[in-house]
Amino acid sequence: MDILRIATAGSVDDGKSTLIGRLLYETNSITRDKIEALESASKRKGLDFLDLSLLTDGLIAEREQGITIDVANIYFSTPKRKYIIADTPGHFEYTRNMVTGASNTKVSMILVDARNGVLEQTFRHFFISSMLRIPKVIVCVNKMDLVGYSQERFNEIVTDFKRLADKVSFEGQEISFIPISSLYGQNITTQSEEITWYEGKPLLEELENIDIESMNVKLPARFPVQFVVRPKTEEFHDYRGYAGKISSGTFKTGDEITVLPTGQTSKIATIEKFGQKLQSAGAKESVVITLETDVDVSRGNMLVKTTSQLQPLKEIKARICWMDSQALTSGKNYILQHGINDSKSKIVSLNSKIDVVNQETSTEVSELKLNEIGEVTLKTAKPIFADKYEYNPSNGAFILVDEFSHSTVGVGFVL
Numbered sequence: 390m391d392i393l394r395i396a397t398a399g400s401v402d403d404g405k406s407t408l409i410g411r412l413l414y415e416t417n418s419i420t421r422d423k424i425e426a427l428e429s430a431s432k433r434k435g436l437d438f439l440d441l442s443l444l445t446d447g448l449i450a451e452r453e454q455g456i457t458i459d460v461a462n463i464y465f466s467t468p469k470r471k472y473i474i475a476d477t478p479g480h481f482e483y484t485r486n487m488v489t490g491a492s493n494t495k496v497s498m499i500l501v502d503a504r505n506g507v508l509e510q511t512f513r514h515f516f517i518s519s520m521l522r523i524p525k526v527i528v529c530v531n532k533m534d535l536v537g538y539s540q541e542r543f544n545e546i547v548t549d550f551k552r553l554a555d556k557v558s559f560e561g562q563e564i565s566f567i568p569i570s571s572l573y574g575q576n577i578t579t580q581s582e583e584i585t586w587y588e589g590k591p592l593l594e595e596l597e598n599i600d601i602e603s604m605n606v607k608l609p610a611r612f613p614v615q616f617v618v619r620p621k622t623e624e625f626h627d628y629r630g631y632a633g634k635i636s637s638g639t640f641k642t643g644d645e646i647t648v649l650p651t652g653q654t655s656k657i658a659t660i661e662k663f664g665q666k667l668q669s670a671g672a673k674e675s676v677v678i679t680l681e682t683d684v685d686v687s688r689g690n691m692l693v694k695t696t697s698q699l700q701p702l703k704e705i706k707a708r709i710c711w712m713d714s715q716a717l718t719s720g721k722n723y724i725l726q727h728g729i730n731d732s733k734s735k736i737v738s739l740n741s742k743i744d745v746v747n748q749e750t751s752t753e754v755s756e757l758k759l760n761e762i763g764e765v766t767l768k769t770a771k772p773i774f775a776d777k778y779e780y781n782p783s784n785g786a787f788i789l790v791d792e793f794s795h796s797t798v799g800v801g802f803v804l
Contacts (some may be wrong), residue, residue: 391601396475396491396523398514399500404531408500408571409463409476410441412593415578418465419444436592438572469597484760485712487517488800492786495601496525503536503568507549509746515550516745519557520708520762520802522782525599526564534570535583540586543568556748559779568591607696608672609776610638611784613728614690618677630661630677631686636728637783638694640678641669647698648684649691649774655680672783689730691774701772706740706804708764708778709757713791713798717755717765723798724790725769733770734789740764764804778802 397405413419419427423444431440444463463474475490491497497518502512518526528550536542546565556562567576568584569592575581578593590598618630640646644657658668661677670676678692686692693699711717717736725734742754742763757763778785789799 392471392473393496393596393599393601394473394475394494395496395498395596396477396494396518397498397500398477398491398518399531400502400505400508403500403502404571405476405500406442406444407440408498408529408531409474410444411571411574411577412474413444413463413465413591414439414441416465416467423428425470426628436446441571445697457470457679467593467597470598470601476522478786484513484517484762485710485800487514488521488710488712491523492800494521494523494526496596496599497523498527498529500529501546501550503530503532503539503542503546503732506546506563507553511550512553512748513745515554516557519559519562521778522559524562526562527592527595528564528566529571530566530699531571531624532569533568533575534573538568538570538575538581538583538632544589547688562587565589565595567595586674608637608783610640610644610663610694611636611776611781612640612692613730614686614688614692615729616688617686629677629683630679631692632677635670635672637672638697639669639671640692640694642667645695646680646692647695648686649693649699650701650772651685651690654695655682655684657681669760691728693774699774699776702775702803703772704737704766704768705773705775705801706764706766707787707801708743708762708804709789709799709801710715710762711757711759711799713796714759715798716758717763717799718756722792724792725767725773725787725801727773727775727787728784730773732773733792734767737766737768765801775803777804779804 399405422439427439427443430443434440461476463476465472475494477487477490499514501507530543530546568587569576569591571577576591580591580593587649607729612635613633614631615633618632620628621759640657640660642657642660645654646657647654658681659681719736719739722735727731739754742751742761754763776784785803788797791798
């Protein structure tokens with residue numbers, strides 16, 4: 390059974406938590422004791438209905454303020470597939486949380502309050518979804534019950550959103566629109582009886598019919614070596630395997646590979662997983678690869694197909710989302726972590742800052758503050774082997790770590 394990873398986004402009170410709670414409730418993913426606890430909590434709040442948002446707003450501060458602050462991962466399943474939803478915050482001050490929460494997802498669900506329409510935050514959320522190269526965006530126009538299930542209002546929001554999307558959407562990104570009412574379960578798991586003019590699929594059916602395999606486009610094969618397997622037993626006296634998780638692409642037995650950074654070449658002898666030998670393995674699979682010849686391979690090296698090699702990078706242009714209260718300025722040093730490798734790095738220049746809401750880029754920038762996004766140039770003490778994020782997201786991202794506090798202060802995307 391495959392797994393679909395989803396990120397939710399929306400402005401305050403757009404109903405993200407209620408929507409997720411409704412999905413859990415309608416798919417029978419909530420135990421009876423949790424439902425009883427929800428009923429009690431709803432009554433304490435003076436409500437005459439089940440407050441499903443309490444399922445995801447787990448922090449005390451979230452329940453008190455009625456907002457989402459932290460990223461919560463919610464799990465549920467249907468007979469067809471499993472789902473992991475990252476419930477990300479909507480506030481500007483939690484932009485960093487949304488970037489990290491949505492970084493590994495294939496689908497972005499952006500909620501829009503039918504009364505308020507497309508807001509500044511809506512465009513920010515879509516910009517981040519596009520920046521992260523999320524291939525599928527579902528715009529849920531929520532609270533349709535509060536506008537009388539108006540088709541005219543829904544069409545206005547679709548037109549406004551498309552006008553903004555045309556500015557930042559990338560080729561191949563698919564956007565769909567669904568009118569819903571998460572409070573009353575309209576168009577969530579079944580066709581709405583109130584929104585008769587809508588001819589598309591309800592939300593869950595839309596999710597069920599997403600072709601995950603088509604999203605895994607043909608990316609270059611990348612295998613970072615995490616561990617060298619050398620059993621000290623007589624039976625496996627000469628065994629030498631390389632363990633790790635394939636970050637992108639597909640490897641097959643017999644493929645000619647190159648070891649980076651040494652440049653040595655060999656061919657794949659076997660691909661092993663849980664003691665079974667495979668003919669091939671793809672992205673996100675954890676395997677052990679053995680080679681036909683003895684070459685020098687260590688932890689931190691990368692195996693790539695000889696036909697799709699990488700050039701070492703010591704000067705990198707990247708887009709940065711800054712995540713620290715102390716601003717980023719030119720000349721500062723950080724640890725750049727790319728996969729399992731790290732290197733000392735220096736910010737050579739701040740090239741621009743992006744005003745997401747106004748769709749403007751300023752080249753006169755002296756610093757990047759918390760939650761701001763900009764483009765920088767940095768140099769590393771030793772080369773890294775990264776793809777451009779646009780072409781291979783799984784091998785094109787990195788984080789910046791403070792040398793002294795060891796805190797993650799920024800996430801970067803190679804340009």
